[in-house]
Amino acid sequence: MSDPSPLIPEHTPLMRQYLALKAQQPDLLLLFRMGDFYEVFYDDARRASSLLEITLTQRGQ
Incomplete structure (x- = not known):
């Protein structure tokens, strides 16, 4: 996981959001509900994994 890249047109609407x-609240841990699950991105995923003691996974693996 790395830092988020700058806003570019190829990002999905969710990623742009x-x-x-x-950018407005860099210290907040953001979780997005995707159907029945919550997803966490970039460094937030690492923080959430550690704080919640859950396994960090990646898409496509």
Whole structure:
């Protein structure tokens, strides 16, 4: 996981929303509900994994 990249047109609407919110509140841990699950991105995923003692996973693996 790395830092989020700057806002670019190729980002999905969800990722654009995430990046905009992170720019405003970089210290908040943002979770997004995706159907029945919550997803956490970039360094927030690492923080959430440690704080919640859950396994960190990646898409496509």
